[in-house]
Amino acid sequence: MEGGCLKGQSLHNSVIDMDSLDLQHSASILYLPDDMLLYILRYLPAPTLLAFQNVNTRFRHLVRHHPSIWASISFADLWPSPNQFSLFQRASKNGNFEASLKLALAFLYNEGLSLEEESRPELNGTWATAYLLRAERQATSGTSTPFSWLFIRPPWSPGGGCCKAFVFRCLQSGSQSDGVNSTIVLFCLAKVLGFLDSEVRKYDKVWALEKAAANGLIPAALLNLERQCSARHGDPGRSLHYLRKLRELSASGCWEAQLSLAQALARAYGDGRLSQSDVSAARLSVSHFFQASQPTRADQVFSAQHGMNETMRYILVDWLAEVVTTKELPSSCLHSSVRCLDSCLLQRAVSRSLLQLLGIACLxxxxxxxxxxxxxxxxxxxLTDNTYKYEDLVRMMGEVVSMLRGKVNDADCSRLHFNSPVSRTLWRAHRSTALVYLRTLPAFCSSCCYASRTSRCVGLFAFSYPAPAR
Known part of the structure; x- marks a missing residue:
């Protein structure tokens, strides 16, 4: 009897061992179903994916015949080169924004993909235009702002051989076509034309904005509306029409339109142009805008970046503030640069030796x-005392815009955190920032209003956010 129990127990144990053995086999990556493998492969960096496909024929088939993998793999710390051009090109064709953007910048700045000197501007400009438009299609929606104009805006190199000027001419020649490309091209043309001093250029800018707005691009409609309102400043009927149109654009989810609406309501309230019945609705609208801006996660930077502390970040932001002051740039450049900096630090590990490079790239x-x-x-x-090279900064710019997916001025970017000594320093240095620069925390906005003594605007906002610690 006792022996039977022992025998039964031994048999039971052997069954458990077999089950655990089967479980181990089923948990191996070799036995995972294709759907699960595809989900895992999307998070691999490009070099690892290339090594993975050499394991067996099944993995090779998955990598080569599923575009969704190439659309989402990471090219972090990789830059296009003659040896890797086909890899970037394949990912770009399959919808990878990072690959398209880095290819565009590589051709635009002639960095990494060398061409013959005599044909460089024309060939580089043609390739850069194609990849910039492809990156725009992969990142831009109807409510997001196209970003290509940032890289081709003046000033241009003198002599007529500037690749950026050639890209601008390519965009001009393609502005008559239809479709998504045309809308993006028209908006970028309008932004670039705004930096060129000429009456003909101004007329072309208005035409491009109106056509892009007619095609359904919300940022273009917003710029066109602001242009029309500024041309008829002081007309009460036009101001009312402006507020109504802003409400319509804000309802689409465009953050820039929501910001413009908050500013317009604050001005209307401050000037006494709102009736008593409209004040409550205006206060509610502005309150919703600021409450929709989530608090920053800048305090999590030090958890994501091992070896980085508040002192290091303080020194970096203090240096950026000094650069902004020296160059006489608007203070909004500093706030937006710090937002982009924090957003990048939260997404990807950056070595201490590259922190200054990341900061100047954001600026x-x-x-x-x-x-x-x-x-x-x-x-x-x-400005970095030649600590880095020209190509280092170009590549870091590509990394920054890739991590932000082109949304450099989007509301999802990280905001300044007033519990840190860095933010308190920025507050003291820029507490007189105008209401037009409301691009940081709601507490910062309300404090700016208080500092500039716009008491009626503060009454409209009715913030419940605490003032920054002093």
Whole structure:
């Protein structure tokens, strides 16, 4: 009897061992179903994916015949080169935004993909235009703002051989076509034409904005509406029409339109142009806008970046503030640069030796977006005391815009955190920032209103957010 029990127990144990053995086999990556494998492969970097396909024929078939893998793989810290051009090109054709953007910048700045000197501007410009438009299609929706104009806006190199000027001419020649490309091209043309001093250019800008707005691009409709309102400033009927149109554009989800609506309501309330019945609705609308802006996650940067502390971030932001002051850039460039910096630090590990490079890359990009005078790539290298090279800064710009997916000025970017000494320093240095620069935390906005003594605007906002610690 006892022996039978032992025998039964031994048999039971052997069954358990067999089950655990089968479980181990089923848990191996070799036995996973294709759907699960495809989900895993999307998160692999490109070099690892290439090595993975050499394991067996099944993996090779999955990698080669499923475009969804190539659309989402990461090219972090990789740059197009003659040996890797086909890899980037394949990913770009299958919808990979990062590959398309880096190919565009490689051709635009002639970095990594060398061509013969005599044909460089024309060939590079043609390739850069094609990949910029492809990246725009892969990242731009009806409510997001196209970003290609940031890289081709003036100033251009003198002599007529500037690749950026050639891309601009390519966009001009393609502005008459139809479709998504045409809408993006028209908006980018309008932004670039705004930096060129000429009456003919101004007429072309208006035409491009109106056509892009007619094609359904919300940022273009917003710029066109602001242009029309500024041309008829002081007309009460036109102001009312402007507010109604802003409400319609804001309902589409465009953050820039929501920001413009908040500013317009604050001005209307401050000027006494709102009736008592409209004040409550205006206060509710503005309150919803600020409450929709989630608090920053900048305090999580130090968890994501091992070896980085608040002092290091303080030194970096303080240096960026000094650059902004020296170059006489608007303070919004500093705030947007810090937002982009924090967003990048939250997404990807950055070594300590590259922190200054990341910071100046963010400032170069945001200065192109928010300022008439920009920080050029060569100036950015010089400002780092030539610690980095020209090509290093170009590549880091590609990394930044790739991580932000072209949404450099989007509301989802990280915002300043007022519990850190860095943010308190920025607050003291820029507490007189105008209401037009409401691009940071709601607490910062309300404090700016308080500092500039716009008491009626503060009454409209009715913030419940605490003031920054002093």
């Amino acid at each position: 170069v990009i945001t200065s192109r977006m928010l300022s008439q005078d920009i920080v050029t790539v060569r100036e950015g290298v010089w």
